[in-house]
Amino acid sequence: MENSQDRGGVGYWRNWLSFAGIGLLFVGFLSGGFLFAFELVSGQTTPYLGVLYLLFTVLIVAGFVLVPIGMIRTRRARKTGMHPGALSEYRFDLNLADHRYVALSFLVVGSLVVLLTGIGSYKSFQATESVAFCGQLCHEVMNPEWVRYNASPHARVRCAECHIGAGADWFVKSKLSGLRQVWAVAVNSFSRPIPTPIHDLRPARETCEECHWRRKFTGFKELVRAYSLSNEENSVHHMRMLIKIGGEQTTFLKGSGIHYHMLIANKVEYIPVDESRQEIAWVRVERGDGGVTEYRNQEFDLSDDELATRERRTMDCMDCHNRPAHQYPTPVLSVDRAIEEGQISRDIPYIKVQAVKALSTAYGGVDAAVVGIANAVRQYYQEEYPEFIGKRSAELTSAIRKIQEIYQQSIFPEMQADWSAYPDNIGHLDSPGCFRCHNEDMQAEETGHTIFTTCNKCHLILAQGDQIDQVNVNLEEGLAFVHPEDFETIEEFSLCSECHTGGSDVYE
Ligand code: HEC
Ligand code: HEC
Ligand code: HEC
Ligand code: HEC
Ligand code: HEC
Ligand code: HEC
Structure with a gap:
């Protein structure tokens, strides 16, 4: 029989270094295992759990490195006849009282490690899983x-x-x-x-559609807006309209409404020109009845070869609802809301324009913006309406506080995140939105047909202007849109976002 000293290396691991390595392996695998089990059982996860797995992987790798290093050192020590390290001389014998004591301590410490690792993994899991x-x-x-x-x-x-x-x-x-x-x-x-x-x-089918049903008939949605105009009185101009969202079931609504694009019966594909998909070169629709039409944007006029090399996307929820959870409201919209809610007094002359201008300026940082907004607004009123620095200063001060708050809630200079970086594709006022495809340049190859731009195919205006309580319209047609710039009606297509950018450009 060979003695343990020569058992082909079997005993080499018995040294403190390898022991520590085995400990790390144990904790690493155990924590990883626990974390994985929690994820599986709860069916929930976040990408940031990766950080924890990375940590456990480091432990495991360190363990794998330490064990052989310890073994090599022991082997070398034995070869050179030096004292191989206290550990290899131990014999384990449960008949000896102090060995029993060691075994018990091991058991207790081991269970504690298992328990603590479990709790630790669970806590970290909960933490990273939280919003x-x-x-x-x-x-x-x-x-x-x-x-x-x-x-x-x-x-x-x-x-x-x-x-x-x-x-x-x-x-x-x-x-x-x-x-x-x-x-x-x-x-x-x-x-x-x-x-x-x-x-x-991930495709909308596997996220949005877990909660929202694409065949659902959503019908009409009423949209009511109160704009404050750019005149001295900041006078109010209302818009009350029905958005024809529609859906599968079409008894009340001619056609199928806006949700047409994502109905199972129709397939709309497109090829964008730019990274952010704000400019579209080509659109193809495959209708339920088998009809197919291809449209090309005459403005870009890309060749077939060029088109073939670009990303082709099938339209889904996110092509319109691209801001379901992170909408950055425009300065115009935020200020209109604040005036409507009385947080900015309509009685301050030209406050709409001044507020929008203050919010459309670049300051380089939030702190600078807070100071800059106050200075810019105060300076204007100092020069034009000094009573707002004197006896009506309280009104102006609270308006300024609200403008600063709007800035802090919707404009983030450190990340350059704001309404202009992240346009909302629902609608067409401040960015092209629906008009990326529904415009005059997007034409069918043979016939020259465009994807319609008729205003009342997407919505019906019920009332507009200063009185909106009385609604008296033909629900087939709605009212013609009155543009509050010159109070003329607009019925033909115009690209609204050429003037309306959400900021102060529209007043220039
Ligand atoms: C976990 C379930 C869930 C998921 C996933 C989900 N939604 Fe929703 N969504 C809701 C609920 C609940 C509401 C209603 C909120 C309310 O009325 O306060 C809602 C409301 C909406 C609305 C109406 C918003 C409004 O202004 O009232 C839209 C549009 C919408 N979701 C689109 C989406 C899109 C697009 C996605 C995919 C990117 C998505 N949802 C993913 C649960 C979900
Ligand atoms: C062609 C663009 C477009 C596509 C594609 C689209 N939607 Fe919409 N959706 C709209 C518009 C426009 C509205 C009306 C929104 C508004 O005014 O806030 C709307 C409204 C909604 C609402 C809110 C209804 C309400 O009563 O407030 C939900 C929920 C919704 N969509 C879910 C979806 C889901 C889920 C998908 C994908 C399966 C989808 N939409 C695809 C344009 C689209
Ligand atoms: C209702 C679905 C939904 C929820 C909930 C949601 N997001 Fe988003 N998120 C989106 C969509 C859709 C986009 C835009 C995708 C696009 O344009 O490609 C987006 C974009 C982003 C972006 C890219 C920058 C930007 O502003 O577009 C970041 C970062 C982000 N989300 C982080 C988060 C964080 C953090 C949370 C939770 C606090 C969260 N999201 C919750 C749907 C969601
Ligand atoms: C990627 C291109 C694209 C975008 C973006 C787009 N559409 Fe469309 N839309 C189409 C095409 C293509 C058709 C079908 C035209 C045809 O039948 O030839 C269509 C058809 C429609 C219809 C007609 C449904 C019917 O019953 O006939 C409505 C309503 C509509 N779109 C509303 C919208 C709205 C609202 C938006 C913005 C939220 C929007 N679209 C954005 C391409 C687009
Ligand atoms: C392809 C569909 C489509 C067409 C065509 C269309 N619109 Fe719209 N429009 C929308 C949608 C969708 C919204 C709703 C945006 C929202 O919910 O914020 C909207 C919103 C509006 C608003 C309210 C804007 C705001 O945010 O305050 C006005 C005003 C308007 N449209 C006028 C017009 C006029 C005028 C025309 C014809 C020249 C027209 N639209 C053509 C889809 C369309
Ligand atoms: C040639 C530039 C131009 C175009 C194109 C244009 N607008 Fe305007 N619009 C203006 C100006 C300037 C005002 C400011 C009027 C004021 O506040 O006194 C305005 C005001 C408005 C308002 C009042 C709310 C506000 O923001 O002050 C609405 C709503 C509006 N426009 C809708 C539209 C729609 C919808 C379209 C596209 C169909 C459109 N406009 C196209 C220049 C334009």
């Missing part, structure tokens, strides 16, 4: 999305539900991209603003 973690871990980077998310109709939907969804492949994909993001933050290499569209965002 606050996603939004606040990388405070600077995610702050804009976090603030806007909390003001959105989806403030109760967890980030992971839209950004990750369920299933093993996306689980792995999101882990990798989570790691990449953490790295980008660590080395400060992320872009400002974060570029959209997000290319590895």
Whole structure:
């Protein structure tokens, strides 16, 4: 029989270094295992769990390195006949009282480690899984999305539900991209603003449609807006309209309404020209009855070869609802709301224009903006309406406070995130939106037909102007739109966003 000294290396691991390595392996595998089990059982995850897995992987790798180093050292020590280290001389014998004591301590310490690792993994899991973690871990980077998310109709939907969804492949994909993001933050290499569209965002079918039913008949939605005009009185101009959202069932609504694009019976595909998909070169529709039409934008006029090399997308929810959880309201919209709610007094002359101008200026930082807004607005009134610096100063002070608050809630200079970086594709006033395809340049090859731009095919105006309580319209046609710039009616197409940008450009 060979003695333990020569058992082909079997005993080499018995040294403190290898022991420590085995301990690390144990904790690493155990924590990882626990975390994985929690994810599986709860069916929930976030990309940031990747950070934890990374940590456990480091432990495991360190363990794998330490064990052989210890073994090599022991082997060398034995070969050279030196004292191989106290550990290898132990014999374990439960008949000996102090060996029993050691065994018991091992058992207790071992169970404690298992227990603590379990609790630790569970706590970390809960932490990364929470919405606050996603939004606040990388405070600077995610702050804009976090603030806007909390003001959105989806403030109760967890980030992971839209950004990750369920299933093993996306689980792995999101882990990798989570790691990449953490790295980008660590080395400060992320872009400002974060570029959209997000290319590895999961298809709407597997996120939005887990909660929203695409065949649902949504009917009409009433939209009521109160604009404050740019005159001295900031006079109010209302717009009350029915948006024809529609859906599968079409008894009340001629055609199928706006949700036509994503109905199962129709397929709309398009090829964008730019990264942000704001300019579209080509559109193809395949209708339920088998009819197919291809439209090309005459303005870009790309050749077939050029088109073939570009991304071709099938339209889904996110092509219109691109801001379901992070909408950055425009200065015009925010100021209109604040005046309507009485938080900015309509009695301050030209306050609409002054507020929008103050919000459309670049300041380089939030603190500078807070000071800059107050200075700019005060200076204007000092020169033009000094009573607002004197006896009516309280009114102006509270208006300024509200303008500063709007800035802090919707404009994020450190990430360059605001309404102009992230246009909303619903509508067509401040960015092309629907008019990316519904315009005069997008024409069918043979016939020259355009995708319609007729105003009342998408919505019906019920009332507009200063009186909107009385509604008396033909529900087939609605009213013709009166443009509050010159109070003339507009019925033909014009690209609204050429003048309306959401900021103060419209007043120039
Ligand atoms: C209702 C679904 C939904 C929820 C909930 C949601 N997001 Fe988003 N998020 C989106 C969509 C859609 C986009 C835009 C995708 C595009 O344009 O490609 C987006 C974009 C983003 C972007 C890119 C920058 C930007 O502003 O567009 C970040 C960062 C982001 N989300 C983080 C978060 C965080 C953090 C949370 C939770 C606090 C969250 N999201 C919750 C749907 C959601
Ligand atoms: C986990 C479920 C869930 C997911 C996923 C989800 N939503 Fe929603 N969504 C809701 C709920 C709940 C509401 C109603 C909120 C309310 O009325 O306060 C809502 C409201 C909406 C509204 C109406 C908003 C308004 O102004 O009232 C739109 C549009 C919408 N969702 C689009 C989307 C899109 C697009 C996606 C995918 C990016 C999505 N949702 C993903 C649950 C979800
Ligand atoms: C062609 C653009 C377009 C597409 C594609 C689209 N929507 Fe909409 N959707 C709209 C418009 C426009 C409205 C009216 C919105 C408004 O005024 O806020 C709307 C309204 C809604 C509402 C709110 C209804 C309400 O009563 O407030 C929900 C929910 C919704 N859409 C879900 C979806 C889902 C889910 C998908 C994908 C399956 C989808 N939409 C695809 C344009 C679109
Ligand atoms: C990517 C291009 C594209 C975008 C963006 C787009 N549409 Fe369309 N839309 C189409 C095409 C193509 C058709 C079908 C035209 C045809 O039948 O030839 C269509 C048809 C429609 C219809 C007619 C439905 C029916 O019953 O006939 C409505 C309503 C509509 N769109 C509203 C909207 C609204 C509102 C938006 C913006 C929120 C929008 N569209 C954005 C391409 C687009
Ligand atoms: C392809 C569909 C479509 C066509 C064509 C269309 N609109 Fe719209 N429009 C919309 C949608 C969708 C909204 C709702 C945006 C929202 O919910 O914020 C809207 C909103 C509006 C608003 C309110 C804007 C705001 O945000 O305050 C006005 C005003 C308006 N449209 C006027 C017109 C006029 C005038 C025409 C004809 C020249 C026209 N629209 C053609 C889809 C369309
Ligand atoms: C040639 C430039 C131009 C175009 C194009 C244009 N507008 Fe305007 N619009 C203006 C100006 C300037 C005002 C400011 C009037 C004021 O506030 O006194 C205005 C005001 C408005 C208002 C009042 C609310 C506000 O923001 O002050 C609405 C609503 C509006 N326009 C809708 C539209 C729509 C819808 C279209 C496209 C169909 C459109 N406009 C196209 C220049 C334009």
